[in-house]
Amino acid sequence: MDCRVVVEAAVPVYDVENADEAIRIAISKTGEMLNPDLNYVEIDMGSRTSPGGEELPPAFIAADEALVALELEMTVFNVDRREHASRIARKEIGQRLHNIPLSVLEVEILEEDEDDDGEDHEVEGDEKREDGGDEDHGDDGGDEHEVNSGDGEGNDGDEDLLPEFEEMVEESERS
Structure with missing residues (x-):
């Protein structure tokens, strides 16, 4: 089976003034680390919520430094189960994103043709x-x-x- 895996990454960014700048730099920095080996990984802004359920921006800024939540999405082919797909995605992405914490958010099984043969x-x-x-x-x-x-x-x-x-x-x- 093939699976789509979404992994959340906490990317540190330094010397930034606002959240938009931090997000742009984090996406660029992550793209540089993943390319050319993992150019098929899609990079999007992550979503964060407060304990009360209020939606927060994907970047937390303090003292001109930011921690940006990004979602990295990739398709893993020919795996036996969801856990296997998530381990493969974390390993592939984690090997290129040094010292960046990762967490699997979602593993979705892609539709297959259900043939008996x-x-x-x-x-x-x-x-x-x-x-x-x-x-x-x-x-x-x-x-x-x-x-x-x-x-x-x-x-x-x-x-x-x-x-x-x-x-x-x-x-x-x-x-």
Whole structure:
């Protein structure tokens, strides 16, 4: 199954005068840390609420420094369950955002074609990834699938590897 995962990040920003400036700088800083490896991660302003339920701006400013709440959204392909998708997303994003706290806000299962024949479904998924192979988004499935198979979680992803991905994993292990 494929999942859309939303992760909240608390990004520190220094020497700012107002919330709008802090948000712009935080989004830019986060984008620089994620690109080019994770250029498919969408970055949005987060939402915060007070204990009383009042909506607050995404940036908290004190002494010209800010802590900005951002929401980072990515799609994780070919996972067994929601927890697996959230671990993969946190690992991928966390590796690039050093010293920035992350929290998983939402894991949504993307709709799949419910075919009785599993082979047809795998072939359809291959065609989708191959069609977009020349675009930036075409690399998503391969990168995330490699993480799925090599994240040290036992055999969760090994059984579902497609032949060409198995070859890529074996080649990277030999290097």
